[in-house]
Structures are given as C-alpha cells and as structure tokens.
Amino acid sequence: MRLEVRDVSVFHKNRLGIAHANFEANEGEIIGFIGADGAGKSSLIHAIAGVIACQGEIVFDHHTYRSCKEAEPLKARIGLMPQGIGLVLYDLLTVDEHLRFFADIHDLRRDDAFEAYKMRLLQMAGLEKFKDRQAGKLSGGMMQKLSLICTLLHRPKLLVLDEPTTGVDPLSRIELWEILEEIRRSEGTICLISTAYMQEAAKMDKILLFDEQKIIAQGTSAELLKTVESLCYDPDTPCVEPCIRTLQTLYTLSPLEATSTQTPTLEALFFVNALRNGKTMPPIVLSDKKKSDFEGDVLMDAKGLTKRFGTFVANDNVDICLKKGEILGLLGANGAGKTTFIKMLLGLYPIDRGELRLLGKTIETPQDRQALKASIGYVSQHFALYNDMSVQENLLYFASMRGLSSETANERIKRYAQELGFENYLNALPPELPLGINQRFSLASALLHEPVILFLDEPTSGVDAIARAQFWELLKCLKEKWKIAILITTHYMSEAEFCDRVVLMRQGTKIADDTIEGFYAKHPKARNFEEIFLEYFR
Amino acid sequence: MRVFWTVVARELVRFIRSWQLVLVVLYAFTMEVYIAGSGIELKPRNVAIGYVDESGGGLSQKLLHYFHEPEFLPPVAFNSQTALSQAVFDKEIVLGLIFDEDFEQDFRKNKHATLNVLLDATAASQAYTTLSYLSNIVLNFSDTAFSVELVTHKLFNENANNATFMALTELLSITTMLSVILTAVVFVKEKEDGTWDIMLLMPVNAKSIILAKSFSQVIIVMIGIVISVGFVVFGAFDTPIHGSFFAFLVLAFLYAFTGAGIGLFVAAIAKDVMQVAQLSVVIMLPLIFLSGAWTPIYAMHPWLQTLSLLSPLRYFIEGTESIFFRGTPVLELYPYFLGVFGVGSILYLIGFRKIGHLF
Amino acid sequence: MKLSIVKAYVLKELSEIVRSRLIVMVYLMPTMVLVLFGYGIRMEVTGARTLIIDYDQSHYSRLLIEKFTHSKYFTVQKELRLESEALDAIHRAQSDVVVIIPESFEKRLLHGQKIQIGVFVDAAFPMRGSTIESYVKGVVLNAASAIQERRLDRDAHTIAINQRTLFNQAMRDEDAIVPGLIGLVLLIAPAILAALLIVKEKEKGTIFNFYASALSKAEFIAAKLIPVFFLHSINIFILFLWATYWFDVPFRGSFWLYWVASELYLVISLSIGMLISIVTRTQIVAVVLTVIVTIIPGFLYSGILMPISSMVGFSRYEAHIFPVMYYNHILYDVFLVGEGLASEKTQFYLFILAFYGLFLMGLGSLILKKELR
Numbered sequence A: 001m002r003l004e005v006r007d008v009s010v011f012h013k014n015r016l017g018i019a020h021a022n023f024e025a026n027e028g029e030i031i032g033f034i035g036a037d038g039a040g041k042s043s044l045i046h047a048i049a050g051v052i053a054c055q056g057e058i059v060f061d062h063h064t065y066r067s068c069k070e071a072e073p074l075k076a077r078i079g080l081m082p083q084g085i086g087l088v089l090y091d092l093l094t095v096d097e098h099l100r101f102f103a104d105i106h107d108l109r110r111d112d113a114f115e116a117y118k119m120r121l122l123q124m125a126g127l128e129k130f131k132d133r134q135a136g137k138l139s140g141g142m143m144q145k146l147s148l149i150c151t152l153l154h155r156p157k158l159l160v161l162d163e164p165t166t167g168v169d170p171l172s173r174i175e176l177w178e179i180l181e182e183i184r185r186s187e188g189t190i191c192l193i194s195t196a197y198m199q200e201a202a203k204m205d206k207i208l209l210f211d212e213q214k215i216i217a218q219g220t221s222a223e224l225l226k227t228v229e230s231l232c233y234d235p236d237t238p239c240v241e242p243c244i245r246t247l248q249t250l251y252t253l254s255p256l257e258a259t260s261t262q263t264p265t266l267e268a269l270f271f272v273n274a275l276r277n278g279k280t281m282p283p284i285v286l287s288d289k290k291k292s293d294f295e296g297d298v299l300m301d302a303k304g305l306t307k308r309f310g311t312f313v314a315n316d317n318v319d320i321c322l323k324k325g326e327i328l329g330l331l332g333a334n335g336a337g338k339t340t341f342i343k344m345l346l347g348l349y350p351i352d353r354g355e356l357r358l359l360g361k362t363i364e365t366p367q368d369r370q371a372l373k374a375s376i377g378y379v380s381q382h383f384a385l386y387n388d389m390s391v392q393e394n395l396l397y398f399a400s401m402r403g404l405s406s407e408t409a410n411e412r413i414k415r416y417a418q419e420l421g422f423e424n425y426l427n428a429l430p431p432e433l434p435l436g437i438n439q440r441f442s443l444a445s446a447l448l449h450e451p452v453i454l455f456l457d458e459p460t461s462g463v464d465a466i467a468r469a470q471f472w473e474l475l476k477c478l479k480e481k482w483k484i485a486i487l488i489t490t491h492y493m494s495e496a497e498f499c500d501r502v503v504l505m506r507q508g509t510k511i512a513d514d515t516i517e518g519f520y521a522k523h524p525k526a527r528n529f530e531e532i533f534l535e536y537f538r
Numbered sequence B: 001m002r003v004f005w006t007v008v009a010r011e012l013v014r015f016i017r018s019w020q021l022v023l024v025v026l027y028a029f030t031m032e033v034y035i036a037g038s039g040i041e042l043k044p045r046n047v048a049i050g051y052v053d054e055s056g057g058g059l060s061q062k063l064l065h066y067f068h069e070p071e072f073l074p075p076v077a078f079n080s081q082t083a084l085s086q087a088v089f090d091k092e093i094v095l096g097l098i099f100d101e102d103f104e105q106d107f108r109k110n111k112h113a114t115l116n117v118l119l120d121a122t123a124a125s126q127a128y129t130t131l132s133y134l135s136n137i138v139l140n141f142s143d144t145a146f147s148v149e150l151v152t153h154k155l156f157n158e159n160a161n162n163a164t165f166m167a168l169t170e171l172l173s174i175t176t177m178l179s180v181i182l183t184a185v186v187f188v189k190e191k192e193d194g195t196w197d198i199m200l201l202m203p204v205n206a207k208s209i210i211l212a213k214s215f216s217q218v219i220i221v222m223i224g225i226v227i228s229v230g231f232v233v234f235g236a237f238d239t240p241i242h243g244s245f246f247a248f249l250v251l252a253f254l255y256a257f258t259g260a261g262i263g264l265f266v267a268a269i270a271k272d273v274m275q276v277a278q279l280s281v282v283i284m285l286p287l288i289f290l291s292g293a294w295t296p297i298y299a300m301h302p303w304l305q306t307l308s309l310l311s312p313l314r315y316f317i318e319g320t321e322s323i324f325f326r327g328t329p330v331l332e333l334y335p336y337f338l339g340v341f342g343v344g345s346i347l348y349l350i351g352f353r354k355i356g357h358l359f
Numbered sequence C: 001m002k003l004s005i006v007k008a009y010v011l012k013e014l015s016e017i018v019r020s021r022l023i024v025m026v027y028l029m030p031t032m033v034l035v036l037f038g039y040g041i042r043m044e045v046t047g048a049r050t051l052i053i054d055y056d057q058s059h060y061s062r063l064l065i066e067k068f069t070h071s072k073y074f075t076v077q078k079e080l081r082l083e084s085e086a087l088d089a090i091h092r093a094q095s096d097v098v099v100i101i102p103e104s105f106e107k108r109l110l111h112g113q114k115i116q117i118g119v120f121v122d123a124a125f126p127m128r129g130s131t132i133e134s135y136v137k138g139v140v141l142n143a144a145s146a147i148q149e150r151r152l153d154r155d156a157h158t159i160a161i162n163q164r165t166l167f168n169q170a171m172r173d174e175d176a177i178v179p180g181l182i183g184l185v186l187l188i189a190p191a192i193l194a195a196l197l198i199v200k201e202k203e204k205g206t207i208f209n210f211y212a213s214a215l216s217k218a219e220f221i222a223a224k225l226i227p228v229f230f231l232h233s234i235n236i237f238i239l240f241l242w243a244t245y246w247f248d249v250p251f252r253g254s255f256w257l258y259w260v261a262s263e264l265y266l267v268i269s270l271s272i273g274m275l276i277s278i279v280t281r282t283q284i285v286a287v288v289l290t291v292i293v294t295i296i297p298g299f300l301y302s303g304i305l306m307p308i309s310s311m312v313g314f315s316r317y318e319a320h321i322f323p324v325m326y327y328n329h330i331l332y333d334v335f336l337v338g339e340g341l342a343s344e345k346t347q348f349y350l351f352i353l354a355f356y357g358l359f360l361m362g363l364g365s366l367i368l369k370k371e372l373r
Helices: A041-049 A068-077 A095-105 A112-125 A140-152 A170-187 A221-228 A267-276 A338-346 A366-370 A391-401 A406-419 A435-447 A465-482 A516-522 A529-537 B002-017 B019-039 B058-065 B081-089 B103-108 B124-142 B162-193 B195-200 B206-236 B245-269 B273-290 B302-308 B312-326 B330-356 C003-019 C022-040 C059-070 C083-091 C105-111 C126-152 C173-204 C207-211 C217-246 C255-279 C283-300 C313-321 C324-337 C344-367
Strands: A002-012 A015-026 A030-035 A055-060 A063-065 A078-081 A158-162 A190-194 A206-211 A214-219 A243-245 A250-252 A298-309 A312-323 A327-332 A353-358 A376-379 A453-457 A485-489 A501-506 A509-515 B049-053 B095-099 B112-120 B148-155 C048-054 C074-080 C097-101 C115-122 C158-166
Touching: A002 A041, A015 A041, A015 A190, A015 A206, A015 A214, A030 A041, A041 A055, A041 A078, A041 A158, A041 A190, A063 A068, A068 A078, A078 A140, A095 A112, A095 A140, A095 C003, A112 A140, A112 A170, A140 A158, A140 A170, A170 A190, A170 A529, A206 A221, A206 A267, A214 A221, A221 A267, A243 A267, A250 A267, A267 A465, A298 A338, A298 A485, A312 A327, A312 A338, A312 A485, A312 A509, A327 A338, A327 A465, A338 A353, A338 A376, A338 A453, A338 A485, A376 A435, A391 A406, A391 A435, A391 B002, A406 A435, A435 A453, A435 A465, A465 A485, A501 A516, A501 A529, A509 A516, A516 A529, B002 B019, B002 B206, B019 B162, B019 B206, B019 C283, B049 B058, B049 B081, B058 B095, B058 B103, B081 B095, B081 B112, B103 B112, B112 B124, B124 C126, B162 B195, B162 B206, B162 B245, B162 B273, B162 B312, B162 C283, B206 B245, B206 B330, B245 B273, B245 B312, B245 B330, B273 B302, B273 B312, B273 C022, B273 C173, B273 C283, B302 C022, B312 B330, C003 C022, C003 C217, C022 C173, C022 C217, C048 C059, C048 C083, C048 C126, C059 C074, C059 C097, C059 C105, C059 C126, C083 C097, C083 C115, C097 C126, C105 C115, C115 C126, C173 C207, C173 C217, C173 C255, C173 C283, C173 C324, C217 C255, C217 C344, C255 C283, C255 C324, C255 C344, C283 C313, C313 C324, C324 C344
Parallel strands: A030 A190, A030 A206, A078 A158, A158 A190, A327 A485, A327 A501, A376 A453, A453 A485, B049 B095, B112 C158, B148 C115, C048 C074, C048 C097
Antiparallel strands: A002 A015, A002 A055, A055 A063, A206 A214, A243 A250, A298 A312, A298 A353, A501 A509, B095 B112, C097 C115
C-alpha cells in the first residue's frame, strides 16, 4: 500500500491553497507536515482526505483520484481529523456516545476486541472518567483528544490528522504517539500529521516543510537538521549580519565564527527559512504607557477558590497570587481546571467559595468588576472572534468597545499586526484563516487597551514557531516595560521556561507552585521542563 | 454613546454582508406583501355555481341572472341532481341550485316556492358570505312591489379595497416575524460562538449593548417597512392614507422595538438557533393570531379576548388601521402607542434581567 | 444503502433532539397551534357592535330594532339620538356599524313608498365590512317582508331557501378550520425543524464527519430526515385525536388515506426544510426563509381563509405551486366528505403529493455537495 501525491495544486475559489506538491509515503510511514501558519498544510491534507477537489493526482492503494467523487470509494479507509477545536464533535452527545456513533458510521463490529481498543483509547486520552459527560462540557484539550480517538477508532489505512495535538497536554501526546506507533506497526497505516510541536515532528519518518503554498524541503529529521547545522547560536552572541534573535537562540544565514553554537532543533528550519526569504523579526517597540499604574504589588490574589459543577469539583481550594511584572505559567493536564479557574477570575463563572482580590479590590458583586474591566485582558481557548467581520474590523470593534479613539486603535492594530505577523491577513475573515493566525489577533485584541493584567488561556496553541518566539518577546517586553502581570496556560513545556513562576494543577487542585529556578533545584536531574512536568504527572 | 453606535454599525454591516439574508428580507417585504395584496380576496369571488333546472321556466333563469361576476362565475347547467352533487363533491362547484318542477308554479300561486341549495361549506367563510348573498338576492326577488333601500356608506375604505388591507396585514405580520427572529438570532449567535464572553468582559454597560443590538435590527426592519410601504402599499396598490404617515412610522418603530424585545426574550431562553426557530414560531403564531388580523377580537372566546390585550400586534394593527383608513387624529392614537410601548417595556425589563444578569 | 450507518446517524440525531429539549417543541407546537386557532378563528362574523339611531320611534321601527337585537350577528350597543356621536364611535373603532332609521319609516312603509335606511359600516377590514353589510340587508329585508305580510295579511310571493349545506351541515367553524390547520401545522413544524439540520452542521463544522466518511449523499439525507420524520409521524395521530375528539370534527373518510397522505405530506415539508438547509449558508437565513415560505403561504393558500378557486393572478399560481392545497383537499375529503379514492381528483392529488416528495428529495441529493467549498 502506497500513497503518491503527484503535482497536486489546490485552489480555494481563486486563492491558492497549495501548489505542485509531490511526495510519496510507504506503508507504515508517519509523515510530518510542518511549516508556518497558512503555508498550505491544511489544503494538502483536505485534498488527500478527498474533501476538496484538486489538480494533479493522488494515488492511494492503486486508486487515483483528484475530485471528491473519485475519492468516495476510499473514504471508508481514510480517517480525517480536521483542524479546529471540537470541530467533529456534537455538543450534546456524551463521550461514550461519540465512540459508539463513530464506530457505527464506520460499520465496526462492537466485539470484545473493539471494546478493549476503545478502552485503551479512552485511557490514552484520559477520558475514561468522563465517559458520560457531554462533549459540549469538555475542556478544549479534552475535546481535541476525543476528536482524535474518534478518528483512530476505525483504524483507517490512511490517517490524516491536521494538528491533532494542538492544546493537548504532554502526557496525552506521549500516549498518542504510542498508539500511532502501534497502529502503523500492526496495520501498516500511513499517517500524515501536521503539527506545531517540533519534538513530535522529530519522531516522524519523513518531514515535509511547507512555506508559502509550496513544499520547500522534505527528508528525515536528521537530514533537515543538517541544513541548519551551525546556524544556531546562543542568544547573546553578537551578530551584525541578517539574523533573528529569540529568547533562546540566535539564528543566522551563514555560519558565524562564534563558538557558542547550539544543537539545532527543527524550529531552526522556520527561522533560517524566514531569513532566506529576506524576513527578520520586527523589533518590538512599546510606546510608553499612558495610563497611570496601579499602586501596589499584588495585582491578583485568589484564596481558596472553589468551583463545582453539580457533584464535579472543577477547582478545589486554589490559592494563587500574581504580582506586578510577573509571568505566571499555569500548567496541568487537560481538564485539570485551568480554564475554569481563569473564568472564575474573570467573573464568567460565579465563584462558589473563596475570596478574590483584583487590583487591591475585593470582588463580591458584579459591580465590583465593572470598574476593573478596563484593566484586564483575556484570550480564550476557543478564540472568540466575529466570523463575519474581517480581522481589522474585529479589532476596531473591540477597540471601540474599549473606548479607544480610532486613531489610537488603528495605530496599535498596525503595530501588533506587524509584531505578531498578521499584516497580510487584516482583510480576511477569521474562518478562512488557519488556527495559528486566528490565535494571534485574539491576542492583539486583548492587548489593544493596554491592560494591567493579562489572562491568556493557551494563546500559543497551534501557532507556528516564529510567531511564538515573537509573541514571547512581546510578553517579556510588556512585563518589563509596563510591569504587566500575566497569567498564562500552555502545553508547550519549553514555554514554561520563559515564565517567572509556574503553578501545576491536577484534578482541580494546586500541586506545586514555585519559580522556574526552584523547580530545577528540586529536580536537579531534569534537562528541561518537560521532564519536570512528567515527574509530577507520571 | 460611541459604543452604542459602534455596535449598531457593526450589526448593520454584518447584515449587509450576508447577501442571502438581505435578499430574503427584501423578498419578504416586497414580493410577499405584493402577492398577498394582489391575489388574496376574502370576499367570495369566482364562486362556481351549478344548477339543475327542472322548472323549465323564466323565473329560474331570471334568478340566475343575479349571479354575476366578479363574485360568481357564469352558472353551469347540469342535467341531473346526481351530476350536480358529484361536481360539488369534487369541489368543482361550490354552490349548487336545484329548481324543481313546481318551483315556478308555486311562486306564481303565491305559495312558498322552495329553492334547493347545495353548498360546500368546507371553506366556511366563503360559504357564509355566499349564503347571505344568495338570501339577499332571493329576498330582493321575492316581492318587488315592496321597496326598502339600503343606503350603505362604507367608511374608511370606500371601495372596500381588499388589496390594501391584505397588503398591510401581511406587512404587519412580516414585521413581527422579522423583528423577533432577527433579534433573537443576533443574541443567540453570540452565545453559540462564545463571543458573548468577550462582550461581558468589555467595560461597557450591558443595557446599552442590548439596546444597541436590538436597535440595529429595528433599523433593518424599519428600512424594510419604508420600502414596503413606499413601493408596494403606496406604489403598487395606490393606497390612500387618511392619517399622519409620520405617526405610522413612529408606531411602527415602537412596534419593531417591541418585536425585538420579544426576540430578546426568546434569546434569553434559547440556547441555540435551533431553539430560537422553534420558540419564535411558538410565540409568534399566537401573537399574529391574537392580534385580530384574521378574526375580529370581539368574536373570540372571552379568555382569548383578555389574552389578546397582551399582544402588541393588536395595538399595532388597530393603530395602523386607524391611521390609514380611519384617519384618526394623532392625539387620539395614544392608546395604541401606550399599548405597544407598555408591552415592549415589560419585555425589555425581562430581557435586561435575563441576558444582562451575567454582567 | 448501509442501514447500520443510517441507523447510527438516526440515533445520534434523535438523542440530540431529545437532549436539546427540541422534543418538547416538536409536540407542543402543533398541538398549541391547533387548539389555539381551532378555538380562536371565527369565520362567521357574529356580534358586530351596532348602533341604531331611530328617528321614527314608531311601532314598526321598534319591530325592526327588535330584529337586530334578536339576531346573533349583531350586538346592539345603544340606541342613539345623534348621528355625529355614532360616527365618532366608529371612528374610534368602538362600533362596527351604524343603522339609521329615517323619520317617516312607518308612514312610508304603510303607504308603500320607497324607504331609505342609512347604514354606516366600518370597512377598514373589507371582508368584515361587506359581510356586515349583507347581514344588515338580510335583517332589514326579512323584517320588511314580515311587516308587509302582516299588513297585507296575505302571503307574499316568496322563495324559501331550502339549504343543504354539504359536508358541514351545522356550518361549524371548527369543522371548516381544524382540518385546514392540520395541513398548516404539518407544513410549518417539520420544515422548521429540518431546515436547520444540515446548515447547523455546516456552521459548526461537524459536516466534516460527513465529508470525510463513506456515507453517500442519499444516506446522509435519509439519516437527517428519518428521525424528524418519525417524531412528526406521531403528530399525525395526535392531531387526528385533537380534531376528532376535542373539536368533534366528523371523520367520514378512510383513516388509511389520511395516514398515507399525511406521511407523504410530511416527506414534502421535511424536504422543503432540507432544501433550505442545503442552499443556505447560515442558520439565520435558514430560519427566516423557512418561516417566510411556510407560515404565510401555509395560511393563505391552505384554503382556510379562501378557496383557491377565488384567487386570481399570481397568488393563484403560487397556491398551485405549494403542496398545501393538494394535501388540504384530501384532508377535507377524509374529514368532511368521505369520498376517498373513489374521486379521481383525490387520486390525482395523492399522486401529485407523492411526485412532489420524490422530486424534492431528488433535488436535495442533487444539489447537496459533499466537498469543501
């Protein structure tokens, strides 16, 4: 069984999705799609899954297709998980019903072997306890995992996953890889996976690097890494040539004479490629803040916050405090109660028990919050933008809600568009854009009014490496220059390293709260934060 | 205030972007109103008459002369009663007349002549009016020596112009439906898409957002009303207006706002667009029906009459009729304004509480 | 067709409908509409609010007034002296009709002279106006001939009407309206439910499951429509029971015919909803469009308000395009007439319904696209 993609181009109406893509995959291979947001990964994925017509031809198992109709006979053997959180789920069905539904539409016999496999998938996703919960009430990460196991359920011969691990915690990602390994070994499944996690990409048999609607490179992880060898240096290395400097690394076009070389990761591909295209990261310039600052050091102080949904305790006695000019990472498995906690802080869920002080004010009634709203910024997991307005209009609208004058708003939008890299998309409608791009202007909209506290719920999920680097640069700048306090959740463990302090949550309770240095001191053997994280959750 | 207008502008832009929606709304306000006005007659028209004449005489033919167009189609002769009743069964004939052998003789001899009539009463309203036409014709005929003449003045709508009336009724129904549904969906969409959470975090007054959103839909409906009145009611049907057009616009505006209030109420209960669709139909149908548009309110069940006091459409329809046909002076229209305004205010209070409590 | 897949979809749709509490609406709405309208719509104008100005104040004029007082069609509010006062009442919509008996009514009557009786009718609602007018005429002529008979003490040349009202002998409004309402309800309720089924998935993104699965277009449509079809099939019986037991509408035809025709009709209204769901891109358009193409035509072209034969121009065509007319013909037949399939017209209409259903379904699966756009 083989998959061949020959000179495939996809057009969305008149817009080019992907041009002249060529690659081959053999039985049991896992192929990774990586590349900047909007580089054409999803277009190719849709064409291969047979949900959009294309030019050129795709051959799978000796069957050639280029239109949806021609792909029809193959659909029973193809599994597609589209990009986007909970896109294939029905809010009102429970987890278990989803599995049964997907089993039935793929005509699976529900025998013992199936039940065992199902249990295995559920355990992998950590959903076995939530079998009877309706999908609409799951957290974003859990939805993502449910979509994933629904796709895996019928053991397709060709598995096409579009960013399946976006928003999924590290533990589940490891489990997922075990399952993929097993499936491909026992069934010879071909897996095509796009991902924003470069550690995952490293595990693939072959990687396709996408840029500007083309596949610009393909090969094994090692082969690709070789191309950027000796182009990565420690961030403080001096350099006058064109280069990109992130918090962790300095990327250059040609080798420097410096000695502080770093071993490259796949992320380096993005940066070096950007440099080759003559792009650099725009420097972040923050104007001085006009608003007077809040006097006092502790911006947010939560004591014993508790939230129950029926009998389920989502947050149990959580104490967290957030100081001025501090970035606090809130980490934990999917469904640990991170989003619930943030929503309580924001007043989107009423607080069942506990005390909350925001900017020195005790919050008891909704009126208490009204005055504070101007000082708070929030990016939600399901970024909420109006789908029928362009990016620019969305941002202008939110700015106007915040009472900004249109000149200020336009100026700031322009600046963030540049810094977060979405200037080219200002006139597009959000549903037409990749997840990563949408995520970027959600963030911009939360920053427009120059808040004092920022609550960011997985702001970087699915965002490409360059944008993430730029984003963290911006956060650091905000913290240092404006003394903003930031509470952030993320599933990129490497990002935890940029935080000042990290709180770990498990099943609604806080299990650890320390500075990054503190964590490393407690776990001297750990090489990176992922290992520390796994220590706590294994 | 700036926030208010921003929200309004945004909702209008959204509406215009959805060309499908614009088309559908335009169609409703123009074609639907036109079709209803031009084609629907509530008086009998083209009633098919069949007869069997066994009397073989002049009297029956004379009588038949009275059944003329446009109310009646030219009477069709049948050979036998069986043939006639078959035609009535097949709904080809609505009114069947049977003149039996003695009909003329009896009449001439001053006895009571009997005219047998078959009437298809499945469409009751037509049946009633047809029957009373018939009895008037026959009564008129009975003794021509005796003369009482009715001098009827049809007030307000001299030609009993049905087109105008139907078009207006249709316009009012469409106004109701659109103001309710459009508004309800605007709110529920935000709930469904999760954008409501973001709105809740904005440092703005909940009430002004709710009002702005309703207002934007009211504007859409008002534009529809103006187009409809301009092109269809005045343009195509040349309806005279006896009262103040401005008063009508104010009343329509208040009513559209109340309709939006109902939409707000629906949005407060509904979770998604699916439920909005079902709920608004459940609420709108009684509303339209209790308004007196189809059945005069005084002819309803007493408890329905009481219930109809709650229907803002009732005040709107009565007010509109008064403005267009009766030419009631503006000052005397206050009950209608008060009625619409009162019902609307209550709905907004509920809406503010239900939707705004999250703020 | 893979039945197991369709079954899975059907079960899913069913549990979604039950969980979202739409099920309440599925059964509440038709019943509510039937009961409310069945009680409320009155075709017969009774109790028109009447003002009588009697300038004559004679024996005969009182006789005439008495005729008005005894007629169920009129509610005599007051006997007034002043015309202006009466007209004012009409202007303020407090009265519907004013009857003015002239000064010399009795005298002229006795001398066999021509009498003019003035009538003012509120014709803002034209049909009501005309009806009231002819009722007034009837009462006056009736009274006059009675008076004359008494005066001349002999029978006048009269024609009595021996009226046999077919199908609805008692001329009950319920009998005339309720069957038509069933046609209306079974058009609106299923269409509105079906209209959102597909467009909802498009808006949410779950439509991907269909795009990426081996499910054929026909199977998908079947899977979407079957649950709604079954749920609303129960309404066919519920509505039947309301009509016959609660409203005492006679049922003269064959229940089988009623059942089969209703199921066919259900397929049609579901298909209308489905078509809307396929062509629209957002739920709101789907809702508004469905409401506009079902409620208003359902009302106007059902034959409840006026027979199709009386329509002219475009609405006559529109009436023939909408399926309501054909179904309502069969409905009235089974409830009131009872001819059933013996009538060729019924056979033909049943055939039209079946054709209509097939046509819409075919059209739906033709224009449904199984790919991203």
